[in-house]
Amino acid sequence: MAIIYNIKNYFEAETIKEAAGLLAEKPNLTIVAGGTDVLVKMHGGRIEEADILSIRKIKSLEGIKMLQDGTISIGALGTFSDIAVDVVVGGNIPILAEAATSMGGPQIRNIATIGGNICNGVTSADSASTLFAFNAVLKLQSSQNERLVPIQEFYLGPGKVALKPGEMLTEILISPENYTGFSGHYIKYSLRNAMDIATLGVAVVCKLKDKNVFEDVRIGLGVAGPTPIRCQEAEDFAKGKVISLETIAEIGKTAVKAAKARTSWRASKEYREHLVQELTQRALKVAVAKAGGGEIA
C-alpha cells in the first residue's frame, strides 16, 4: 500500500530570513532538515499531519568553519557524513567525528543533520553528549531576535527543547577555550555495532598538566537520564588530581551520582549505572592516552 504522508502545506525557505519570516507567520510549522526523525515519526503515527517548513535549501546553514577568534562553527544542516570527514572537526575536535560515525548507518548519516539531532531533543542523540562535553553554544534565530543558549540549557526534557515558537537553530558554536588542548573519547554502548540506538553514550574530554595531572575533565552522558547530562561532581573531583587508576576509578564511581538512569527494554537502571561507572573510566583512559599522558599506574 502506498504511503503518502499527510503533509497539508509544504514551504521551502532558501534563506534564514525567509525561514524566520515564515515561522513568525505560522508558528505551527514543523521544521524539516534531513527528515530522518520527522518522517519516521509521521510513519509511526506520532505526527499525524503536519505543515512542513523545509530548510534544506538554505545554503548559509551548511558548512563547518573556524571563525577568526578560533570558535568552531557548525551549520545546523551539517550532515553526520559531513562532520565525520571535516578537516576542522578532525583537526580540533576529532571526538565529534567519532560520535558522528557511530550514528545510524551510512545512508542515514548522508542525510541526517546535527541540527536536527539536537532539536529532536532525545537523550540518545549521538552528537549531544560530545557537544555537552565541549560546552557547545547554540545560536537560535527568529524573525525578531537572535540569541545564544548553552546546550545544557537547551534540553528541557524528553523531546523538549528550549526553542520558542518562531525560533530555529542555525549554528552550533564551540569556543577555543572549550576545546584547545583537550583530548577526548566517545564510547557508544549498543547491542549492535551499527544502526542502533545507544544503550549508553559517554563522551569524555580532558586536558592534562605535566602529563600526569588532570587540569580539566568534562564528562557528557547520553541515555543516563531523560536528557543528556554532565557529571559536575565527578568533574570537580577530577580537577587537579594526579592521574592514577584509583583517581580514574573514583571519577567513574562519582559520575554515577549525576545519572538519573531508568529501566527500559534496552537495559535496566542498574545496568546503565554500571555502564556509566565502567565506560567513564574506559573513555577517560583512552582520552588520557590521546592527550599524551604517561602510562596509568
Place this chain on the structure above:
Amino acid sequence: MLRKISFKVNGRLETIEINVGETLLEVLRNRLGYTGAKKGCGVGECGACTVLIDGTPIDSCIFLAVWADGKSVLTIEGVSEKGELSGVQKAFVDEGAIQCGFCTPGLVLTTTALAAKDKQYTKEEIKRELSGHLCRCTGYQNITKAADKALNHSKKGTCNCHKQTE
C-alpha cells in the same frame, strides 16, 4: 498539496506532478515503474530502498520526492551498461552474494557508490560502509566477499553514477 518536479532517473529526465507527502520510493516504484528499489521497513533501517542521489546512497523511503527535484537518481535499473552487468553486479553474481534478492539492489548501489571513489577498502571498512543494509538470508559473508572483489580486485570506474550527474 501538489508540486511539479523534474529529476533524472538513470540519466533520463522525468517530470511529474507529485503529492508533497509522497516519498521518493513511492514515486519511483508506483508512479515511474522503477520497482528495483524495494520497500522494506519504511523507516530507514533496512536499506532495501537505497538509491543514489548525485552519487550518494540514501534511504528513499524517508526522503520526500520533492527533495529530488533537480537531482540525478540512480536506481538498480541504471547500473548495468549496454545490457552488460557492471563490475559490482558481476562480483555479486560470482560470489553467490544473492539469495532472495530483496536486499541486493540496495547493496549493489551502495557498493557502486563506493567503487566510484578512488580508494581501497579494508574488510572492516567494507562492513561499516554496508552496515545500513539488512540481509536476512545470507549472513553477509558472500556479500562482503563480493564487495571486496568489486572494490579491491577488479577494474573500477564501471558505474554510471558519474556520467549521469554531468
